[in-house]
Amino acid sequence: MGHITANARALIGYRDTEQYIPNSYKLVGGSPAALEAMITAFDEARVSIGVQFFSFEADEVGLRVAAALMRAAKRNVRVRVIIDSNLRINQADAYVYSLRLNKQERRKQRQRVRNNLAMVAGMRAAGVEVQFCSPLWIHWYTRDHRKLVIVDERHAWLGGFNPTAQNFAWHDFIVKIAGGAARPLAFVFDATWNGKMSGGTLRHNDGVVMVDMPMFPSTIWRATLRLIDHAEERIVIESPYLQGGALWRTLFAAARRDVPVDVIVPFKNHKRLWVPTERQLKRAVSKGLTVHRFEGTGGMAHTRALLADDWAIFGSHAFNAMSSGKLAELSMATRNRSLVHQLERFLQNDMANSQLQGAK
Numbered sequence: 001m002g003h004i005t006a007n008a009r010a011l012i013g014y015r016d017t018e019q020y021i022p023n024s025y026k027l028v029g030g031s032p033a034a035l036e037a038m039i040t041a042f043d044e045a046r047v048s049i050g051v052q053f054f055s056f057e058a059d060e061v062g063l064r065v066a067a068a069l070m071r072a073a074k075r076n077v078r079v080r081v082i083i084d085s086n087l088r089i090n091q092a093d094a095y096v097y098s099l100r101l102n103k104q105e106r107r108k109q110r111q112r113v114r115n116n117l118a119m120v121a122g123m124r125a126a127g128v129e130v131q132f133c134s135p136l137w138i139h140w141y142t143r144d145h146r147k148l149v150i151v152d153e154r155h156a157w158l159g160g161f162n163p164t165a166q167n168f169a170w171h172d173f174i175v176k177i178a179g180g181a182a183r184p185l186a187f188v189f190d191a192t193w194n195g196k197m198s199g200g201t202l203r204h205n206d207g208v209v210m211v212d213m214p215m216f217p218s219t220i221w222r223a224t225l226r227l228i229d230h231a232e233e234r235i236v237i238e239s240p241y242l243q244g245g246a247l248w249r250t251l252f253a254a255a256r257r258d259v260p261v262d263v264i265v266p267f268k269n270h271k272r273l274w275v276p277t278e279r280q281l282k283r284a285v286s287k288g289l290t291v292h293r294f295e296g297t298g299g300m301a302h303t304r305a306l307l308a309d310d311w312a313i314f315g316s317h318a319f320n321a322m323s324s325g326k327l328a329e330l331s332m333a334t335r336n337r338s339l340v341h342q343l344e345r346f347l348q349n350d351m352a353n354s355q356l357q358g359a360k
Helices: 006-012 016-020 031-044 060-074 103-125 182-193 219-230 245-256 278-286 337-352
Strands: 023-029 048-053 078-084 129-133 148-151 155-159 173-179 200-204 207-212 235-238 261-266 290-294 305-308 311-315 329-334 354-356
Touching: 023 031, 023 337, 031 060, 031 148, 031 155, 031 173, 048 060, 048 182, 060 078, 060 103, 078 182, 103 129, 148 182, 155 182, 155 311, 155 329, 173 182, 182 200, 182 207, 182 329, 207 219, 219 245, 219 305, 219 311, 219 329, 235 245, 235 337, 245 261, 245 278, 261 278, 261 337, 278 290, 290 337, 305 337, 311 337, 337 354
Parallel strands: 048 078, 078 129, 235 261, 261 290
Antiparallel strands: 023 173, 048 148, 148 155, 155 173, 200 207, 207 329, 235 305, 290 354, 305 311, 311 329
16 A cells, blocks of 8 residues: 655654554534534643644634634643645635636635635634735645644544535534554644655555545545455545546456445535546446445535555545546555444445435
8 A cells, every 4th residue: 555755754753653553433424513623622632633624614613613723722731733725715615716616706705715714713812823825826736735623632523524604514523533543644734734744655554544636646545446346355545536547447246246335425515526427327237236325414525534454544535547646645544343233233324314316
């Protein structure tokens, strides 16, 4: 699955001895539960909080998170926030100057962006340290898409959840991680904060933390294809953005090996481009895959997860060839039995709340 170079390991201060510290994982399913769990963690923090999100908007969800971070700062907890610069020109997946918006809609978008910046100013005034990453002069497709929370340097939260009302309405999950696996995640946050992060993997005792950086080959994408290619007993994969010929070919090859393959996608996707088409999903069924169309939360699931035999991958990467190697991403691959079983139950529940592709 690759590795972090010696130079990059020195930059982030990673120590191999930490890979032997036991880990614990708690999967929190559903965006409302994920939000409450994060806010509780912020209110209980005693030393430090590190937060990185792709999107952090000044709506009812984002303002609740901002308020919790400011409460922590007032308790003399060091609070650091990293947000992609996309926040300056985008709100709820719509760009301020998009040609699809009429004049009135663009005016509303500009006001929402001003609200976002006012929220950031308010956090800074309350003692929260805020950094914008990936400057806007860099291409739009080289954004920093990572989602990570570090509390007191001992607990990490990893998943695909952003504190926005739009994300809150979708189905998703985050995982609370403690032990040796939390340490490399904390190092990743510190290195990103200091502008010294490189891509690759950091080992811990039951898996690896995987970091993708723009314009470099995707470690997470390669790991995903490799695990699928070597699976012998089962494959379950869920993402709203499953895309890429290599991914579909690898899944088809697994089905030809008589490996059961379950694919979970939204019944109603919020995007139109770079997502599975009806034609692709029908072809997947004809190739022996079982395709589940998730119907909960209005038909939109933002979940991205893979189970391949006794391995699990979860995090910000969406298993999408178009974005792989272009966006900064953060995911984890682990064979921890507790996490694998929790994720298995979560995905089984998603399948139970889905309609089979092709069913009448």
